[in-house]
Amino acid sequence: MENKSTYRSFMDSRYFSIKHTNYFDVYDQLLAKFVGETITFVEIGILDGGSLFMWRDFLGKNARIIGVDLNPEATKWREHGFEIFIGDQSNSLFWSDFFKEIGDIHVLLDDGGHRNDQQIITTRCALPHILDGGLIIIEDTQTSFMKFENFQKYSFVNFLKDKINSLNARSDELNIKKDIFSSSVHSIEFFAGICVLHVNRSLSTSTQRIENDGSRNNATDFRYTSDGAMQSFLRASYDWISWDYLSDNRIKKYPRTSKFLQVRLVRGIVRLVIIPIRFANYLFLQLFNLYNLKKLMRQLKNR
Numbered sequence: 483m484e485n486k487s488t489y490r491s492f493m494d495s496r497y498f499s500i501k502h503t504n505y506f507d508v509y510d511q512l513l514a515k516f517v518g519e520t521i522t523f524v525e526i527g528i529l530d531g532g533s534l535f536m537w538r539d540f541l542g543k544n545a546r547i548i549g550v551d552l553n554p555e556a557t558k559w560r561e562h563g564f565e566i567f568i569g570d571q572s573n574s575l576f577w578s579d580f581f582k583e584i585g586d587i588h589v590l591l592d593d594g595g596h597r598n599d600q601q602i603i604t605t606r607c608a609l610p611h612i613l614d615g616g617l618i619i620i621e622d623t624q625t626s627f628m629k630f631e632n633f634q635k636y637s638f639v640n641f642l643k644d645k646i647n648s649l650n651a652r653s654d655e656l657n658i659k660k661d662i663f664s665s666s667v668h669s670i671e672f673f674a675g676i677c678v679l680h681v682n683r684s685l686s687t688s689t690q691r692i693e694n695d696g697s698r699n700n701a702t703d704f705r706y707t708s709d710g711a712m713q714s715f716l717r718a719s720y721d722w723i724s725w726d727y728l729s730d731n732r733i734k735k736y737p738r739t740s741k742f743l744q745v746r747l748v749r750g751i752v753r754l755v756i757i758p759i760r761f762a763n764y765l766f767l768q769l770f771n772l773y774n775l776k777k778l779m780r781q782l783k784n785r
């Protein structure tokens with residue numbers, strides 16, 4: 483911690499500030515690329531002003547540093563060259579006026595009221611105004627795990643966990659509803675007490691499978707070979723009875739059987755028998771997988 487630039491700026495600040503000991507490694511790692519740059523940095527939560535001076539010292543004189551607080555007395559920091567906005571971070575109207583006035587920004591750091599609704603509204607309202615390559619940093623997210631006034635079920639951390647779905651919605655193999663997080667947030671990082679959204683729209687596009695032109699050795703896919711005997715049997719029999727839906731490969735491999743199966747009546751009868759068996763087989767396979775996973779979870783819990 484002592485060798486971190488943000489820690490030195492924190493200690494050198496002439497006004498009081500509160501942070502946590504593990505934050506400085508995270509700040510240095512996340513913010514190094516902005517040092518000396520002409521950027522707009524917004525911190526929610528001013529209190530005694532110490533962190534405004536810390537950010538100016540760390541980021542350099544080119545950074546435009548903006549503080550937001552509910553306390554009207556915080557305007558006094560304007561005379562030190564900071565832009566100060568007074569407003570409630572849980573009010574979306576405040577944010578629309580705010581961004582209309584200041585424009586898009588590089589970094590938003592939320593060290594305000596730390597309540598779920600405040601963190602969620604702030605993140606959602608700020609997201610469209612974070613430039614590509616920019617960050618939303620939410621501090622003190624340990625409050626998501628505190629009972630007092632903060633319902634854990636609707637915690638900020640749970641809100642962000644759900645956004646993992648939004649990021650995966652970019653896969654064209656999945657049918658998950660996309661939202662603004664799908665199209666703007668490249669990744670989400672979780673630290674102890676800090677959550678970070680890395681905003682980058684050009685990297686948040688849909689993703690597909692891709693194959694190169696390399697020659698195939700027809701290697702056997704071993705992914706299921708470590709399964710137990712029962713699972714292997716269920717999977718093999720599932721595959722076997724899946725003949726009803728013939729793939730090109732199978733037609734090539736078993737031309738006579740496939741021809742027979744193409745006869746409408748045969749196909750109908752086969753379907754009638756096969757569909758329930760296949761369903762039962764699938765159910766058994768799923769139950770077996772569930773049983774194994776639950777066993778694994780129990781084992782991990784005891785470690």
Ligand SMILES: C[S@@+](CC[C@H](N)C(=O)[O-])C[C@H]1O[C@@H](n2cnc3c(N)ncnc32)[C@H](O)[C@@H]1O
Nearest residue numbers: 499500527528529533551552570571593594595
């Ligand atoms: C933890 S302190 C900020 C500490 C400061 N960033 C530092 O590092 O020293 C929290 C600040 O958030 C402000 N705050 C609380 N609720 C707020 C809200 N709803 N909107 C804006 N600011 C709020 C408080 O007035 C207080 O100054």
